[in-house]
Amino acid sequence: MSPPAASYSAPHLMRRRLRGRLFEWLALASTVVAIVVLALLLLDVLHDGLPRLSWSFLTNYPSRLAARAGIAPALVGSVALIVLTAALALPTGIAAAVWLEEYARRSWLTRVIEVNIANLAGVPSIIYGLLGLGLFVRALNLQRSLLAGALTMALLVLPIIILNTREALRAVPRSQREAAYALGATRSQVVWGVVVPAALPGIFTGIILALSRAIGETAPLIVVGAVAFIAFLPTSPLDPFTVLPIQIFNWVSRPQPAFHANAAAAILVLLVVLLSLNATAIVLRDRARRSLRW
Amino acid sequence: MITLPRPEVAAPRRLRARDLRRPLRRTLREWACELPLLVAALVSIFTTVGIVAVLAAETLAFFRLVPLGQFLTDTQWTPLFLEKHFGIVVLLSGTLLTTAIAMLVALPLGLLSAIYLSEYARPGVRRVLKPVLEILAGIPTVVYGYFALLFVTPLLQALIPGLAVFNALSAGIVMGIMILPLVSSMSEDAMAAVPRALREGAYALGATRFEVATQIVVPAALSGIVAAFILAVSRAIGETMIVAIAAGLSPTLTLNPLVPIETMTAYIVQVSQGDTPQGTLEYRTIFAVGTTLFMLTLALNIVSQWVLDRFREEYQ
Numbered sequence: 026m027s028p029p030a031a032s033y034s035a036p037h038l039m040r041r042r043l044r045g046r047l048f049e050w051l052a053l054a055s056t057v058v059a060i061v062v063l064a065l066l067l068l069d070v071l072h073d074g075l076p077r078l079s080w081s082f083l084t085n086y087p088s089r090l091a092a093r094a095g096i097a098p099a100l101v102g103s104v105a106l107i108v109l110t111a112a113l114a115l116p117t118g119i120a121a122a123v124w125l126e127e128y129a130r131r132s133w134l135t136r137v138i139e140v141n142i143a144n145l146a147g148v149p150s151i152i153y154g155l156l157g158l159g160l161f162v163r164a165l166n167l168q169r170s171l172l173a174g175a176l177t178m179a180l181l182v183l184p185i186i187i188l189n190t191r192e193a194l195r196a197v198p199r200s201q202r203e204a205a206y207a208l209g210a211t212r213s214q215v216v217w218g219v220v221v222p223a224a225l226p227g228i229f230t231g232i233i234l235a236l237s238r239a240i241g242e243t244a245p246l247i248v249v250g251a252v253a254f255i256a257f258l259p260t261s262p263l264d265p266f267t268v269l270p271i272q273i274f275n276w277v278s279r280p281q282p283a284f285h286a287n288a289a290a291a292i293l294v295l296l297v298v299l300l301s302l303n304a305t306a307i308v309l310r311d312r313a314r315r316s317l318r319w
Numbered sequence: 320m321i322t323l324p325r326p327e328v329a330a331p332r333r334l335r336a337r338d339l340r341r342p343l344r345r346t347l348r349e350w351a352c353e354l355p356l357l358v359a360a361l362v363s364i365f366t367t368v369g370i371v372a373v374l375a376a377e378t379l380a381f382f383r384l385v386p387l388g389q390f391l392t393d394t395q396w397t398p399l400f401l402e403k404h405f406g407i408v409v410l411l412s413g414t415l416l417t418t419a420i421a422m423l424v425a426l427p428l429g430l431l432s433a434i435y436l437s438e439y440a441r442p443g444v445r446r447v448l449k450p451v452l453e454i455l456a457g458i459p460t461v462v463y464g465y466f467a468l469l470f471v472t473p474l475l476q477a478l479i480p481g482l483a484v485f486n487a488l489s490a491g492i493v494m495g496i497m498i499l500p501l502v503s504s505m506s507e508d509a510m511a512a513v514p515r516a517l518r519e520g521a522y523a524l525g526a527t528r529f530e531v532a533t534q535i536v537v538p539a540a541l542s543g544i545v546a547a548f549i550l551a552v553s554r555a556i557g558e559t560m561i562v563a564i565a566a567g568l569s570p571t572l573t574l575n576p577l578v579p580i581e582t583m584t585a586y587i588v589q590v591s592q593g594d595t596p597q598g599t600l601e602y603r604t605i606f607a608v609g610t611t612l613f614m615l616t617l618a619l620n621i622v623s624q625w626v627l628d629r630f631r632e633e634y635q
Contacts, residue, residue, distance in 0.1 A: 038527075045529030049439055055431035056440075059503075060451050062496050069470045070462070120359035128353050129360070142363045147550070147620040148613065149557025151584050152370060154591070155609045159373030163597070180366050187363070211345065213352040241459025244559035244584065248591040248605075270461045270560075277465050277564055285469055292462050303457060 070296070074289030082290055086256050087272070091283030096291050098255040099272035102171070103240060103298075105259055106268055109175035110182065110239050115232060117179070118186030119221075125187070126194040127216045146184040153181045154248025162249060169250030172262040177249050178242065182235040189231020193224040226309050233306040237299050243270035269295045374613060377606030384600055390607065396570040396581075398604045399595070405604065407611055409570045413580035417491045417562050418555040420576060424495025425551055429502025430537075430544065436503070437510040438532040456500035464564030467493035472565065485567030485579035494561050502551050509543020510536050542630035546623045553619035557612060559584035583608045 085095020129135040157177030167173040197220050205215040221228075251271050259266045269291055276288035382390070385405045393406030432452075436445055471489040476482045513536050521535045537544065567579025568589050581589070587605045595601045 041527050041530070045527045048529045048533070049435075052431045052435035052439060055428045056435045056448055058428055059432065059455055059496070059499060060448070063451055063455050065470065066458070066462070066466045069466060073469070117359045117362055120356045121362065124353070124356035124360045128356060138360050138363060141367055143624070144617065144620060145363055145366060147553060147616065148370065149559070149584070149616055151557065151559045151587055152374075152609055152613050152616075155587070155606060156366070156370045156373050158591075159377065159606075160369050180362075183363065183366070212349055237457060241457075241461070243459070243461045244563075244588060247588050250591070270459055273461050273465065274560065274564065277461075277468060285465075288465055292465060295459065295462070299457065299459070303454075 067296075070289050070292050072289075073286055074291075074293045077286045077290035078293060082287075083294070091281060091287055094276075094284075094287055096269065096272055096294065098258055099267050099269045099291070100294065101258045102251070102255070102266040103268040103270075105171055105262075106175055106178065106246075106266065107236055107240055109171065109262060110178040111232070111236060113175060113179035114182050114186055114235070118183050118235075119190050119228065121183075122187045122190035122194060123216060123221065126191050127212070127220060142184050142187055146188065150181055150242055151244040151248060153177055154245030156180065157245060157249040167263070169252070169265055170263045171259050171266040174246050174249050174251055174266060174268075175262070177245055178239045181242065181245060182239050185235040185238060186231055189234065190224070190228050193227025193231060194220060196227060197223045226312060229309050230306045233302050233309070237302045237306075240299060240302070241270060241295070243268075243274055246271055247274070269298075370613070374606055374610045377603050378610045381600070381603040381607040384603075385607075394572055396586075398601050399590075399593075403600075405607075406572075407583075407608065409572045410581060410583045410586055410608060411611075412572050412574065413487065413562075413566070413570065414556055414582040414584070416487045416574055416576060416580060417494060417566055417582055418552060420488060420491025421494035421498055421555045421558075422548075422552060424492055425498040425502050425555075426548055428495070429499045429547070429551070430506055432499070432503045433506035433510060433544075434532050434537070437507045438528065438536060452500040452503055455496070456504075458497075460497065460558065460560040461564070463493050463497050464561045467561055467565035479577065482577050483567070483579050485565065485569075486577050487566050487580050488576040490562045490564075490566035491576065493565065494555055494558055497558070497561065498551050498554055501554060502547050505547035505550065506540070506544045509540035509547070512543070513539040542626055545630075546627040549619055549623035549626065553616045553623070556619070557584065557616050559588060563588040583612050587612075 082095050083100065084097050085093060086097055088094040125135065125138065129138075154177065157173060157180075161167045161173040161176045162169060165173075167176075201219055201223060202215055205219045210218065246268060250265075251267050252265060255265065255267045273288045273291045273295065276284040276291065279285075390405050390407055392408075393404050394408060395404035395406050396409035397404045432448075436448060440448065467489050468485075471493055472482070472484060472486065475486075475489050479488075482488070517535055517539060518531050521531045526534070562582045563585040566582060566585060568581050568585060569579040570581040570586070571578065573580065586608055590602065590605045
């Protein structure tokens with residue numbers, strides 16, 4: 026046998042291993058950057074916002090005096106917006122996904138819809154704001170109302186709901202459908218009685234992801250015309266409104282540090298809402314994984 | 320002999336095609352179930368049509384008053400002043416600058432962390448790191464804007480004397496951090512699709528882990544990684560709140576990252592917030608800017624998809 030090639034000799038191997046070790050450290054460091062930034066961000070917001078957080082901060086209305094200002098209209102507006110958005114987007118999104126996954130035959134129409142949904146998922150959110158402004162605020166004359174905002178948000182999260190719901194439906198095994206058909210079920214009985222219930226945990230996860238996206242969105246709502254200074258709570262879908270992210274943006278944009286503290290406190294509230302939503306999503310996902318055994 | 324009585328059964332009539340068809344009522348019911356679903360699926364088409372129609376109508380109205388040539392070649396952007404200039408290049412340069420800085424942060428860090436997660440990390444480490452990246456991806460952009468303006472900028476000002484309060488540098492860096500999870504998770508997916516056999520073949524030839532990662536896995540996953548990079552650029556161009564908060568609202572034709580600038584997205588926010596009357600020329604500018612933004616991001620998204628489809632390495 027000939028001796029091993031020169032490049033595999035021991036000193037060379039040492040050098041190659043050293044280079045590998047250095048690279049591993051570099052790659053690990055790059056990943057740790059994400060953790061460090063996340064920690065810094067949270068600590069920064071906690072440090073600035075925690076002292077400002079109080080019950081009156083949650084129940085007060087905006088004010089010219091930073092110490093008296095609160096987030097009541099923003100909090101109520103955010104909740105109302107999400108409820109309306111969900112009411113609009115969930116039935117539509119789930120229905121569209123069910124059609125694409127369970128009904129549609131391979132045709133040019135299906136292909137066009139699929140490509141279109143993929144492209145819509147990549148459109149910047151501010152463009153949806155311009156759509157909402159041109160279509161809902163002006164053409165449909167809804168003015169700068171909660172409903173116009175919710176319609177805009179519904180269109181924005183629709184691709185996310187459709188893509189996630191399709192994924193969940195696809196995970197239901199063929200055998201489940203075939204068993205139902207063999208028992209004489211019609212297609213709609215198979216879809217709504219067997220497939221959708223089995224995919225429900227996955228669908229929920231997708232919905233929660235979509236809604237947490239909607240809670241955090243700012244830009245499209247600014248374009249649609251949510252205003253930061255609202256001295257009353259919205260009582261109908263046609264009322265003007267504000268939401269938490271817009272209140273935060275408004276306070277960050279002011280020069281006084283006292284308002285920056287308000288912004289940090291409002292961010293804490295926003296993050297708590299988001300965190301609890303996402304925790305729900307994770308619990309649902311885990312429960313789905315445990316309970317579904319095909 | 321016993322004769323059994325013949326059973327009184329009518330001879331079966333020949334089966335006709337009609338009998339195999341589903342009853343009309345059932346077909347109708349199925350169709351009534353399907354129709355609303357189809358309409359829901361078509362909402363996505365209407366959305367695209369709506370976006371294009373709204374942008375096109377307002378943009379055409381804009382170009383009836385401002386010639387396209389001026390829009391493309393003017394080097395000033397002052398629609399809100401008395402002496403109006405409409406040079407989109409100014410806003411484009413702001414967008415380009417923040418995007419470039421964001422990419423300098425997001426691409427190397429995203430790719431390296433993807434390599435780490437895919438090729439090095441033990442399962443326990445992965446279980447910690449992946450959710451952190453997911454949380455980072457889920458933080459609202461307005462929060463990143465706060466972080467850029469009130470944490471990163473003061474920090475950088477201590478290091479770089481003369482750094483303005485609003486600047487492209489800190490907005491770009493924070494935007495890069497925001498986009499990092501996208502680059503990382505898409506690249507990691509591409510690397511996970513590289514078959515084990517390729518790695519094992521390289522190990523069998525005596526390659527080190529580093530050599531397998533950089534000379535086998537990354538080249539094999541290149542189409543997915545490039546697609547991730549392009550999508551990241553598109554995301555950075557469309558990102559709004561970080562730049563609106565931290566990069567400034569002063570349209571400047573510059574590539575200096577230390578001074579205030581304005582991006583296309585920030586301009587749309589600025590006008591939307593103000594009290595510019597609807598229907599005026601100033602107001603129409605946001606749709607002209609929106610159209611530019613929409614076409615840019617759409618082109619990048621299509622190229623990204625094309626790279627994925629065209630250069631995908633099919634294994635097995």
